[in-house]
Amino acid sequence: MAPAAALLLACAVAALACLALADPPASEQTALLAFLAAVPHERKLGWSASTPACAWVGVTCDAANSTVVKLRLPGIGLVGPILPGTLGRLANLQVLSLRANRVSGTIPDDLLRLSALRSLFLQDNAVSGAIPPGVSGLAALERLVLSHNNLSGPIPFALGGLAALRALRLDGNWLSGKIPSIANPGLRAFNVSNNMLNGSIPRALSRFPTDTFAGNLQLCGTPLPPCSPFFPSPAPGMGPSDGAPGGTGRKKKKLSTAAIVGIIVAAVAVALLLLLLAIVFCCKKRARRGARMEGPKGTAAAVGQTGTTRPPAASGEGTGTASSPKDDAGTSGAVAAAGGGTGETSRLVFVGKSAGYSFDLEDLLRASAEVLGKGSAGTSYKAVLEEGTTVVVKRLKEVAVAQREFEAHMEAVGGVEHRNLLPVHAYYFSKDEKLLVYDYLPAGSLSAMLHSQSSPSLLQPKLYCIA
Structure with missing residues (x-):
């Protein structure tokens, strides 16, 4: 029995030694070093090929130290775009947080192929372009926070197909078009305020408060004021052939000349008013964006600053129920x-x-x-x-x-x-x-x-x- 016990103890010691010396694959370490070398940064991180990647600042590995699962580099002064072929090579990455930097350019397509990614935090940067439709490939995505960037174009309908989505923050951008219907019952945090969206709010999203949609002059419907078209819709049962030869014999109702003139004058007045409000809103938004970009180190969020027109992220990386990770914006104590x-x-x-x-x-x-x-x-x-x-x-x-x-x-x-x-x-x-x-x-x-x-x-x- 003694030799068997000694052999078992030796095996256990060898296994622990192997576990202690474990390190992510060389491809992941190379990808991280390539990312850091390609993006200028103000704070020194001390990453070196001579030390294990799992011990680097901002890098978190799994329990066996066999792969990188989290990368958190908030507010370290990153400047410039994320080059393809760098972070997209971290195949098992679950959390990526680059918030409060000066990251620019578009969202790389290879980031959208990380099937294990659950949280993506890029708020308070200068990311531009459209939200790629390829976001539908992130089947495990739970939190997507892209607030306060320069994103434009429509909100992809593909977001409605992310069954695991719990938090979506797109406020403070230049997004336009209609809001897609995201009928995910698990969605707990949602914000598209301060954009250029239009149309009626989908019924599936009407349960969120008014400030979730504020700052979009052409949005309407619950919880905002109801939509009121300029021209009345046809009465039930009235079609284009009603009153025409071969029809049902009903007479087509015609508007008087005075009513037509009144409708035209009202429509022109409302259009001029909307145009004036849009100009004022755009000027204020550009002023707010300029003030935010003049903050410390060029970041969009000035810590401890009061009186801002856009509140700091209260969800997302810290959105709704997902407030446990470091980058979630929890309640202030x-x-x-x-x-x-x-x-x-x-x-x-x-x-x-x-x-x-x-x-x-x-x-x-x-x-x-x-x-x-x-x-x-x-x-x-x-x-x-x-x-x-x-x-x-x-x-x-x-x-x-x-x-x-x-x-x-x-x-x-x-x-x-x-x-x-x-x-x-x-x-x-x-x-x-x-x-x-x-x-x-x-x-x-x-x-x-x-x-x-x-x-x-x-x-x-x-x-x-x-x-």
Whole structure:
């Protein structure tokens, strides 16, 4: 029995060693490196062929580290189009998020051949052209978020055939034509506001609120005002042959000259009014688009900014019921109350050895949070990001210091390394708000460790670094 047990143990150790050394196929690693090399980016990611692809920033593999299943690169300053033959070679990709960058060009056709793709988040970019009809090939697609881009043309009827679709956000584009009937009962989040759509709203989509369709001047029907044609339709039973020889003998009703003139005058007046409203709307929309493109790093969404005409994505990557992934826009917690409403555009600055973190200020503002405690320097919040990372955000109060001095102090504090100090990973500075980001230690605060009656084994030598 002893030799058999030893053999079994050796096999188990060998299997674990093979699992630890597993890595995606070379073709997937090559595809990722080709994508990064072809698209300029402002934030360094540290991808290298000498390290396993599953350990790269923004890359997530399956449990066996045998293939790439998620790629999340939000707000890292990507500029330019997605070249065909790069991301389209990740055959098992399930989630692709490139939101809040400056991605341009059209959607590559090879992305639409990823049969395992469940979530595609490209909002707040400069993607142009039409939505390809080939989107019907994404049979597993659950969330499609293309808000705030430069897409034009009609909404493909092929979207109605995606049985797994749960969230569809196309707001803030230049889409035109009629809205196709998407009768999928599982659709929980839908938004086509601020486009150039026309016609009546399909009955299958009338269950969504009014703001879902707002900003389309030629849309009508529930939940918007009812459609009212300029000319009356024929009465029931009246056909073109009614009253004609060989017909039923009924007399054709004729409109008087005064009624015809009145209808023509009313139609001309309404047409002029619609034309004027369309011109005003287009001017305002272009102004809003120009203001959004002047945000930080050219991204379309200015974090913490108030008074915008288009709300930030509240669904999609964070749409409706699909709010569990990192890129979903969940409800703002206490951290959002700390960082929002300043009316200023700024960004989260990482210090020290924290450049590898993949979250940004928008992720903090959308994180669920709870108050850990209040002190003389400010209030601390425990923020759980949508990707699962937990950090502590300290909101400083009554800190009167110049930005240059504050930044220099943060850079100095971020470079301090000591086993008994918990370093600052990032900070945010604006006129009204100063935020510090630390790692979260589940054992509690220093005060609780010093004064509580808990077991000494819970004490840890980590202390918060007082900035």
